[in-house]
Amino acid sequence: MKLEELREIRERASKEMGLRKGNARAKVLIGMGTSGIAAGARDVMAAFLDEISVRNLTDVVVTQSGERGLASSEPVVEVHVDGEPTVVYGRMTADRARRVVVDHLVNGNAVSEFVIEVRE
């Protein structure tokens, strides 16, 4: 093995450890309270994780939160992008999740039709 190959291993392996670095550009917070889960938050989270992984977005962290009180709009998802207002999406589905990843996280445009709140 040469030094270049060592550096390639580092490149690959450090992606595996991205969660521990805390240098995420964006954070997707999925409401996983009882009503969120009942409304399908697990599928929404799975779709987010899958789409983020397919697109190799190593600087996006997916995490969960408890109930936010908007039971009628569950599953609720918050998207925090560094330096931008927080966008809250409601009535999410797996398909909608994939669109949020592409439009919002990749291209930087919030998907206005699903937005229920924008917080500075």
Place this chain on the structure above:
Amino acid sequence: MQRRIDVLVCSGAACVSAHSAEVKTALAREIDARDLADEVRLVETGCMGPCELGPVLLVYPDGAFYIRVTPEDAAEIVEEHFLKGRPVRRLLWESPDARRIAEGKKLVPFFEKQQKIVLSNCGEIDPETIEEYIAVGGYEALGQALTESTPEALVETIVASGLRGRGGAGFPTGLKWRLVAGEPGSTKYVVCNADEGDPGAFMDRSLLEGDPHAVIEGMAIAAFAVGATHGYVYVRAEYPLAIRRLNHAIDQARKLGLLGENILETGFSFDLEVRIGAGAFVCGEETALIASIEGERGVPRTRPPYPSSAGVFGRPTLINNAETWGNIRHIVLRGAEWFSSIGTPESPGTKVFALSGKVVNTGLVEVPMGTTLRELIYDIGGGVPDGKALKAVQTGGPSGGCIPADRIDTPIDYESLRELGAIMGSGGVIVMDEDNCMVNIAKFFLEFTCDESCGKCVPCRAGTRQMLDILERITEGEGRPSDVEQLRSLGETIVATSLCGLGRSAPNPVLSTIEHFGDEYRAHIEDRACPAKVCTALIRYGISAEACKACDKCRAVCPVTAIRGTPGNPPYALDAEVCVRCGRCAEVCPFGAIRIETGAANRETQGVGGV
């Protein structure tokens, strides 16, 4: 599917003893049961530091820090936190003084004041996966050293960094490297001294368990710098986990071509072997360690010749302590100037300490040199528990000394500690409060060195025995007026006439307590009193007639029926002649009615409560 949670399970020896493996198994089971295995990964790491609170878990990306986790907690953590995103607050670290819940590692004062260089990977990476070490920059220093640097430049970098040996004496590491590099011949050795023998010290063990590759990489860099092709890591058999992880790491490094022939295809070859010691304290002394590596009995020999010219099998040998090795890759990567900017000008860098004794947060900590003992004990250690008063701090183990509480603003560096009659040592720090008897502490350490003396030199073999006899006499209440002077004279003679560091430092615990706590020795000898009420021969138990409520608890637990009385008819009486001073009655009395008397007060008031 992308992973969204990394759970770091501390698998340092202390957490393993506290059943961290069972916790990990339970977590894995719960994660599988909820079909989260693709999203949540469990990673076993080395020691995270706060051993007192183990088993500990660190959850990323949110940084939640769980303490004292049991297998029964696993379901709740997985369900509430990993699935629903609600950290289980009852298990999160709660700072005992501020009573605030810290939801991230950085908020915990225990971590806040520390600066982790040597331990930067301990508790952060999986020590059994070389890829994780590589991911955080591992073996980059070796790669750069082999391809972009020269042996001479590397030696001068270490000299310029000012790094000093972390094993205790503080000899400049770079000078050792220069000496070995300057020796002729093609067969040279590098050795890692991980024969950590001080009671209460576990710095080297934690490093080997938590980041074994850092030691391997440091040794490989040194081997290139001084022209060695073979290395030994000398570890004691009492550290089975460290040995297993180290051997595993060596195998992994060999497979990737980071050890063995033609490392990183640069033509440089170096390989490592683990030598397991039987745990003799004297084998931490370098010439005894070398003898043990060679298969001989571990006994020190005279120096010169120093190991740098005639070490293992008579060849030039570079011996550094495990923690010293752990510093090397950082210095190579970030430069001598960076390193010397940390700590103090005379003692640059950081030092790892094993904090134990009467302190709230026991565990493993790393602080810049020059940090005061006060910061170490109060800010990081959380102070003395139960509102007791700090009495002394013992540094350097059986070779070190006791520093009195009024000197705790002393900065921690080699010279400052030596001035106080203590030493840096390998990094054991034992905190003592008002309930510790300093004479008894000195006796404890001397028992250790007396037992561990290899027997080669008369002053150490017979002299420590003499000192121990005197200390036993004093704690038995048979002390003579000349005893302190006798101890001092014996101690000074042993220091002056012993061959190796064991004998030369063995009297330190006695000499330093005589100097700083002379009044306790006098109290034992002249008043037959133990002010801390520890030495059983000098204390007497009694029952206070006013406080006794005749609840009968003391009588029920007394193993020798020294207590008499009728329930509901106070006071009870304690027969001091029958009493064996086990202290059980004082532990169970709900009213604090059991009084412990010592010295003159003991004689005047014996049989309080009437016999």
